[in-house]
Each structure stands twice: as structure tokens, then as C-alpha cells.
Amino acid sequence: MTAFVGATLDQTYTSADLTGANSGKAPGIGDIYVSHDNKTYRFVQYNSGAGAVAAVAGNAVGFYAPAGVSAGATNVVSSDNSDTVGACAGVLVGAPGNGEYGWIQTRGVCTLNLALTAGADGNAIYMNAAGTDGALTVMSAVTQATAGAAIDASAKIVYLNCPT
Numbered sequence: 001m002t003a004f005v006g007a008t009l010d011q012t013y014t015s016a017d018l019t020g021a022n023s024g025k026a027p028g029i030g031d032i033y034v035s036h037d038n039k040t041y042r043f044v045q046y047n048s049g050a051g052a053v054a055a056v057a058g059n060a061v062g063f064y065a066p067a068g069v070s071a072g073a074t075n076v077v078s079s080d081n082s083d084t085v086g087a088c089a090g091v092l093v094g095a096p097g098n099g100e101y102g103w104i105q106t107r108g109v110c111t112l113n114l115a116l117t118a119g120a121d122g123n124a125i126y127m128n129a130a131g132t133d134g135a136l137t138v139m140s141a142v143t144q145a146t147a148g149a150a151i152d153a154s155a156k157i158v159y160l161n162c163p164t
Helices: none
Strands: 032-034 040-046 060-064 076-078 084-092 101-111 124-126 146-152 157-161
Touching (some): 040 084
Parallel strands (some): 040 076
Antiparallel strands (some): 060 076, 084 101, 101 157, 124 146, 146 157
16 A cells, blocks of 8 residues: 555556556555545446446446456456455546456445435445446445435435445
8 A cells, every 4th residue: 555645646657657667657556545635536447347337426336246246356446346255445536447456445435426325414325236227225234235315415415424
């Protein structure tokens, strides 16, 4: 893990940006960045999944697990809910292409791109593996992995508390 000051959080990177002559000029996979306002971000690889779901800034991503079966990947994420284990990894800050790299927000106040599929202010939220790709919804069972809580559900403002 690298410690550094400042990060261009919406920038995306290709494999070539992370290797060879460019290595050391880009974040490393799994790097953590904590901003001045105490929001936490992690540098990950995006996989569009079997449904070829494009990355969209503000959409939720889960830990990549082809057909819902985890191979232990914690630094590869997808907005294709059917190719995740249903545990929210965070929310995309930029829009990396399939196989590219970028930052996800994992903790702190965040505005989502998609509206919550149900619920009200204060409700706990999670990523439904069978739900809308890239969306979060209100928890209905204690067995669901929480992603945080809705602060202002109608404005799509949430507090994220995803695994880092």
C-alpha cells in the first residue's frame, strides 16, 4: 500500500499505466486514500461481468465473483450484480472500461447515481445480487451485508461503510 498526498479520484488507468516505464506514477492495486474530509477510497480493477455492464460514476460495485461464486477477488469489482457475491465494495468515482483501473469510495458521505430502490432516511442499505445493476437497496434481513445507511434517500445521499 502506498501513502501519498492528493489523488485524481475520477481518473482511470490502463494496464500499461501501471507497468513498465509508467509504474510508480500511478496508484497501486489495493491502495487506500483518505481525503481531508475523511472519505476513504480504494484503487481497484473494474470488470464489466457477463452482462457487460459499463462502469458509471456514482454506481455501486460489488466484489467480482463470476456467476456469484467468489474466487476471493477483493481488488476486482463489478456493477453486474449477478457477477458479485452481493457484498458492496463501494461506489465508482470514475468510469473505467472493462479491465481498467480506478477509485471507488468505500466510506463517508456519497451521492449515488441511481436512486435507492426502496426505503427512507436512516435505513440500512446493501447491494442486492439479484437487483438492479449498480444500485443499492434497503436491507430487509440481517444476513445481508450492509453497505451503509441512507442519509437523504430522496436526494440519493448515503453514508458508505464498505469493507476496505
